[in-house]
Amino acid sequence: MKRTHLTALLVVGSAVLAGGSFLAGRHTGDDGMTTQTSAGSGTSSPEGRKVLYWHDPMVPGPRFDKPGKSPFMDMQLVPVYADSDPGSSGVKVSPTVQQNLGIRYATARRAEASTSFDAIGAVQFDERLNVAVQSRVAGYVERLAVRAPMERVRKGQALATIFAPDWLGPQNEFLALKRAGVATDLVTAARERMRAMSIPAELIRLSEETATAQARFTLSAPASGVVAELGVREGVAVTPGMTLFRIAGLEKVWAVAEVPEAQAVRLTRGQKVKAVLQADASQTFEGELKEILPEVSSNTRTLKARFEVDNKEGNLTPGMLLRLQVTGPTSTRLVIPAEAVIRTGRRAVAIVRNDTGAFEPRDVSLGLDLGDDIEVVQGLKEGEQVVASGQFLIDSEARLRSALGGTPASAAAPAVVPASPAGRATMTYVGEGKVESVETDGITISHGPIASLNWPQMTMGFGKAEARAFPDIKVGDTVRFEFKEGGPLGYQLLSVQRLPSGTKQ
Known part of the structure; x- marks a missing residue:
């Protein structure tokens, strides 16, 4: 970075966010800054209100103990009174402004909260009820009693003649x-051979x-259900072990639902559910969680849960949709409206x-x-x-970005900046960031927020005590650095340590 750019960053970074301690101490005939040394907290306004300090509303971080012209903007410093100090009692907004902004309030309350949730499941055959009908002998199919897949059959119903x-x-x-x-033994042996x-x-x-010897026999359905698979036609040859039919039972069916990870962790095997037919809410069925499949979808981040649903009446067929009402334990929790929470990441x-x-x-x-609500732990x-x-x-109304984006209300307010540089003790500060450029007289670093100075995340230049300092630091390094006020660039580096790659700032 060129020297002129470093100087510009210095002026903006140190003057606007650090508070301009050395500028606050100047008093010239033009800026109107008083030369009194008494603290702002001992001053009262003509109305009798106690003044805590003065600040620039456009740069609310730095605080001054005397009135005068802002070192940052072409305007006078504004007093902050004891009855409206944002650092000690929060941000105050007049009732008129609150009404104009349409501010609504909610109360943190205890509420009965249940972990119950609804999920949509698709009906599938219960594969544990599937039955295969096979041929145990070589032969031919003379006649088919069931000619199409998905036909319903009853137990004992004729399927085909072989x-x-x-x-x-x-x-x-x-x-x-x-x-x-x-002899009877020979007859018995012949009978056992036929059975074999x-x-x-x-x-x-x-x-x-x-x-008379019989060569034609009828295959019967071993269970009730539907013919999920039809493997033969009339006249075809069959061989031993060949599957001719596959019958899927319908007394019970599966409802497979995709459940988000956050809800899946609350599921337990054997949990009871109430299933409601999506197309007809008057039809309800009882179910039970049988399995959570060990597979997570990389696209939707959901797990598949398999529920067993009773279907003795045969009203459910594969492909139908069920709304599964999964019941969970109820407990009392502290809740507020979800819209009342600001998430910053x-x-x-x-x-x-x-x-x-x-x-x-x-x-x-x-x-x-x-x-609509969210639990507050x-x-x-x-x-x-x-x-x-x-x-x-x-x-926006209060112009307190540093208060809302920096420290919570319980944190201590930043100290008032003394008007005289001599009144400030020498302090050192620590930050972490990425090296943007390395020059003879300084290093430019893109660093994260530095709470002790009320600095937000920014890029600025830091001076070096000598040109040969920190020879191992290169552009692109992630570093932890210590610095103090002083030097030609306003702030001077005391130490710079390279952090391991992958360190988060």
Whole structure:
């Protein structure tokens, strides 16, 4: 960075945000600054109001103990009275301004809060009820009783007729042994052979009654449901182990819902739910959480929860939508309206109206999101009033950006700047930032907020005691630095330490 740029940054950074301590001590005939040494707190206005200090409303950080012209703007310093000090009693806004800003208030209150929530689940077959119908012999499909998938079937209903020529030989042998009157052991052995070949007992009985071998048999549905899979057609050949039908049961179905991570952690297996048909709210069903699938969607950050829903009447079919009402424990929590919270990314702040009618920012710790309300775990007490709307307008009206964006109301107010430089003790300050440029007489650093000086995040130049100081510091380094007032650039570096890469500021 050029020297002229460093000088410009110095003037803006140090004068506007540091408070211009050395400028505040000057008194010339032009600026109108008085030369009295008494503290501002001992001064009273013509109206009898006690003056605490003077400040520039456009640069509210620095405070002065005497009236005069602002070192930052072409205007006179404004007094801050004891009955309206933003550092001690918060920000005060007149009732007229409050009405114009449309400020609304809410009270921190105790409320019964439940962890219950609703989720939308899609109906699916319960795969544990699926039944496969297979062929145990080579043969041909002579006739199909069920010709299309998704047909409903009842237990014992005929599905198809199979012709199995391989079963004729064992049956004829068995019948011949019975006619020959051989020993009972041989007849029994022939019967066991047919059973080993998976010839149905009903077919064996029929062949004994008619004395004729039977090669045609009927496949029946082993359970009620729908034909989810149809693997054959009439006339096709079948082989042992071939799946001809797959029947899906409907006595119970699954409702699979995608649940956000924040709510999924409150689910427990066996939790009861009430399922309401999305298309007809009059139809309700009882359900139970069976499984939380160990898979998180990278796009929606949700987990799939599988609920088992009773469907004895058969009114639910796959693809329907159910609204699942998941019930959870109820407890008493301290809540405020969600709109009353200002989220900055790292902090959550509520603007509190204190007993004097002034406003002060308060850091709060948040808990459960309860829709329109939100739980406050720490930072507020029951009965305290918070601003529900107009928080940012209060900030703009009072011009207290440093108070709202810097320290909470419980922090100590910055000290009043003495008018004389000799009255200020030599202090050192610490900051962290990124090196933007390195020159012979100084280093330019983009640093974070420095609370001890009421500085916000900015980029400015710092002087070096000598040209050879800090030889290892390079452009782009993340550093922690210590500095003090003084030097040709206004602030002089005392030490600069390089931080490990990836350090957050």
